[in-house]
Amino acid sequence: MNWIIVIIILMSFSMRCDSKEIVPDMKFQKALKPLAGCNGKDEYNKRLKTVMAICGGDREKLLLQAIYFSGTAGENNMGQGLVAFGIAWHGHPPFTKNDILRIILPYLETKEPGVRQITSYLLDNIEFVDPNAEPLEADFSPYEAVIAVNKTNPPVVIVQRMYRELPGKALETMLKVYGSESDQASRDIVLAARHVDEIESRQNKGLSKSTDKAEAISLLQNLVTHETWWVRLYVAKMMKRNVAFRDLLAIQVLKEKPHPLVRQVLQEFSSD
Numbered sequence: 357m358n359w360i361i362v363i364i365i366l367m368s369f370s371m372r373c374d375s376k377e378i379v380p381d382m383k384f385q386k387a388l389k390p391l392a393g394c395n396g397k398d399e400y401n402k403r404l405k406t407v408m409a410i411c412g413g414d415r416e417k418l419l420l421q422a423i424y425f426s427g428t429a430g431e432n433n434m435g436q437g438l439v440a441f442g443i444a445w446h447g448h449p450p451f452t453k454n455d456i457l458r459i460i461l462p463y464l465e466t467k468e469p470g471v472r473q474i475t476s477y478l479l480d481n482i483e484f485v486d487p488n489a490e491p492l493e494a495d496f497s498p499y500e501a502v503i504a505v506n507k508t509n510p511p512v513v514i515v516q517r518m519y520r521e522l523p524g525k526a527l528e529t530m531l532k533v534y535g536s537e538s539d540q541a542s543r544d545i546v547l548a549a550r551h552v553d554e555i556e557s558r559q560n561k562g563l564s565k566s567t568d569k570a571e572a573i574s575l576l577q578n579l580v581t582h583e584t585w586w587v588r589l590y591v592a593k594m595m596k597r598n599v600a601f602r603d604l605l606a607i608q609v610l611k612e613k614p615h616p617l618v619r620q621v622l623q624e625f626s627s628d
Contacts, residue, residue, distance in 0.1 A: 377466055380428075384411055384421035391442065392435035404448065416459050419443055419451065423460065423478075427471030440474050445481065453482045453498050461502065464513040479517065494522055496529040503533045515586075515617065523593040524553040530586040545582065548575045549590060556598055573603045580606040585615035592618050596625040 387410040394400040411418050422440040429436035444451050451459075460475045483494045496518050503510040518526030527549050535542045552575050555568045572594075580591045592610055595602045602625070610618055 376462055377468070378420050378424040378463055378471060380424050381417070381421055384418065385425055387411060388422055388425045388439055389436075391439045392429075392433070394435075400442065400446075401448070404443070408448075415447070415451070419447075419456070419459055420463070423463075423474050424468075424471055427468060427474040429470070437474075441477070441481075444478060454501075457482055457498050457502065461511065464511070483517075483521075494525055496522075496525055500529060500533050503530070507534060512617070515589075519589055519593045519617075523590050523597070524549045527587065527590040534584065534586065545579065545587060548579055551575055552594055552601070556594070556601075559598070559600070569600050572598075572601050573606070576601060577603060577606050580609045583613075585613075585618060588613060588615065589618050589621065592621040592625075596621050 387407045390403045391400065391407060394403060408415075408418070411421075419440070422443045426437045426440035444456055456478055460478060463471070464475050464479075466472050466475070482498055483496055499514050499518065502514060515526070518529060528546055531542050531545065535545075552572050555564075555572045558564050558568060576591050576594060579587055582588060588610055591606060595606065607622070610622055
């Protein structure tokens with residue numbers, strides 16, 4: 357990935373997008389309706405060409421309008437609900453993962469629940485290598501440039517997604533952006549997190565060792581002293597996910613070094 361090009365594109369896009377809400381354009385919304393009832397690929401491609409002609413070839417606006425169209429479909433209109441995915445992944449040409457991420461990024465926190473759900477599904481398709489894999493596999497690399505654009509205030513929705521789904525993978529992604537993987541301290545963080553993840557995996561499979569709980573708590577106690585909030589967020593997330601990993605000393609350290617995302621996780625598992 358050419359980070360310089362991606363970052364410039366993301367910055368220019370963020371500067372020209374003030375609103376986080378997709379405003380429906382009735383010309384586009386009307387043009388999209390025939391796509392909801394297609395029978396077969398040939399019919400879909402023919403209708404898509406007509407839609408593109410009506411929309412003047414503005415692919416970015418078309419995708420956003422398709423997201424709104426699908427997000428407001430309602431539960432009983434599956435055809436309309438799938439239109440956004442057809443345009444995103446099977447357009448002519450299809451959008452790349454980086455294209456889709458760049459386009460939907462300002463709208464991830466939209467007030468419209470259905471639209472928010474569609475953008476979330478698109479992110480699923482961007483990051484999951486195989487949604488049916490066990491254990492779950494994900495590729496968070498498309499998010500690296502997005503986070504690098506603003507390290508002091510990365511997109512909250514993206515960070516929360518990563519840590520909710522795969523905390524260990526999220527931590528490694530943050531290390532790639534914020535730290536140096538060649539640094540011994542960074543390698544130690546990665547190895548510690550992977551060990552904790554392995555212990556949790558054994559536990560979930562009913563194959564725990566007698567020393568696992570103590571080892572996991574010890575590793576998390578070491579990680580929680582790290583100065584960076586995204587390492588402490590990993591600790592908080594792992595303790596939320598696994599009651600056996602919760603440690604009063606580590607929790608106290610997290611409370612003494614508050615960060616909004618860490619504080620939120622603490623509040624969540626404190627009410628469990």
